[in-house]
Amino acid sequence: MTAYDRAPAFLTIDVGAVVANWRLIRDRVGPGCEAAAVVKADCYGLGAERIVPGLAAAGCRTFFVATIDEGIAIRKVLPREVTVAILGGPLPGAAADLAEHALTPVLNSLDQIGLWAGYAAATGSRLKAALHLDTGMSRLGLDAPAVAMLAADPALLNGIDPILVMSHMACADETGHPKNRQQLTAFQTLSGQLGLPARRSLGASSTIFLGPDYHFDLVRPGAVLYGLNPTPDQANPMAAVVALHARILQVRDVDSPMTVGYGATHSVRGKGRVAVAALGYADGVFRSLGNSGFGVIEGERVPVVGRISMDLTTFDVSALAPEQARPGALIEIIGPHQAADDLAAQGGTIGYEVLTALGRRYLRTYQGEVV
Numbered sequence: 001m002t003a004y005d006r007a008p009a010f011l012t013i014d015v016g017a018v019v020a021n022w023r024l025i026r027d028r029v030g031p032g033c034e035a036a037a038v039v040k041a042d043c044y045g046l047g048a049e050r051i052v053p054g055l056a057a058a059g060c061r062t063f064f065v066a067t068i069d070e071g072i073a074i075r076k077v078l079p080r081e082v083t084v085a086i087l088g089g090p091l092p093g094a095a096a097d098l099a100e101h102a103l104t105p106v107l108n109s110l111d112q113i114g115l116w117a118g119y120a121a122a123t124g125s126r127l128k129a130a131l132h133l134d135t136g137m138s139r140l141g142l143d144a145p146a147v148a149m150l151a152a153d154p155a156l157l158n159g160i161d162p163i164l165v166m167s168h169m170a171c172a173d174e175t176g177h178p179k180n181r182q183q184l185t186a187f188q189t190l191s192g193q194l195g196l197p198a199r200r201s202l203g204a205s206s207t208i209f210l211g212p213d214y215h216f217d218l219v220r221p222g223a224v225l226y227g228l229n230p231t232p233d234q235a236n237p238m239a240a241v242v243a244l245h246a247r248i249l250q251v252r253d254v255d256s257p258m259t260v261g262y263g264a265t266h267s268v269r270g271k272g273r274v275a276v277a278a279l280g281y282a283d284g285v286f287r288s289l290g291n292s293g294f295g296v297i298e299g300e301r302v303p304v305v306g307r308i309s310m311d312l313t314t315f316d317v318s319a320l321a322p323e324q325a326r327p328g329a330l331i332e333i334i335g336p337h338q339a340a341d342d343l344a345a346q347g348g349t350i351g352y353e354v355l356t357a358l359g360r361r362y363l364r365t366y367q368g369e370v371v
Helices: 015-029 040-045 048-058 068-075 095-100 110-123 144-152 178-194 340-347 351-357
Strands: 009-014 062-065 083-086 104-107 127-132 160-166 199-201 218-220 242-254 272-277 294-297 300-303 313-316 330-334 363-367
Touching: 009 015, 015 048, 015 363, 040 048, 040 068, 040 351, 048 068, 062 068, 068 083, 068 095, 095 110, 104 110, 104 160, 110 127, 110 144, 110 160, 144 178, 160 218, 199 218, 294 313, 330 340, 340 351
Parallel strands: 009 363, 062 083, 083 104, 104 127, 127 160, 160 199
Antiparallel strands: 009 242, 242 272, 242 330, 272 313, 294 300, 294 330, 300 313
């Protein structure tokens, strides 16, 4: 028996589509702006070791991850001259690891600046870094008083070579939100106060689509690379990357007053058939999709009935012919008829969570890889 024969569910990841999406962003911002790639969380759950080489081969020269361990992992498949930036910055005691693996920390606070400057002084080095300004997220980043302190005392950056000044937007997926312009103005003001000869970056995925004013010198596409829609109020301009299908394990006849699943949350009304598919919340199919989501068989929607179980999801296939819904047949969960964003909307979440939650039990198949 092959891996395909024994696999209950299948996840297909199109690396070529990821690269095409990166090229779309690169071409959109033009030659005066660099297109980086955000590959944190294992490329949003899709496999950094398989995707990052394709992006590098296409010309990407700057990658962003969240943690040092993520940076060390992708450094194994990237040459040292390619920039790998760590969004979380340096933790106490981790500066040597950053330097050893040629990782560039994003410095989010005066404390982190002190850690990195201290390591530079102790080693007699001049170390690259990015500076993150908080322009309205109230999350990571240097706030206005901290920026004023840096501007007043440039010695705080002794030993540090700031190669990038960046910020992050809170509401960029809402094109008309007033906070977008407020953050743009704040970024221009705060970065101007620093007066550093570093490049500037404000645009992540949705921000890129707000227009050239938000592009500056480097953009940081993340979710868009993996096919998620950066403009929810418009058609998705990105190529689809992910397809998810599950096998039917069993089809059974049902009739009232039978119920389906835990908690008896679905009551059968009249004669029908239900198909039990081999995936559940352990595989990233959210429990909130119970009695609200749907799958697709041969282009026809089949609604989820009952609660999502750990390993199983039950669909109403009463409207289909028996030969369409049979043991071994495949149900599309993500694909041409239902994007990850659509599945997220049914489950009351966002496409980011759908992708990063995709489980490890799927038989993963990669297409369009660089060989």
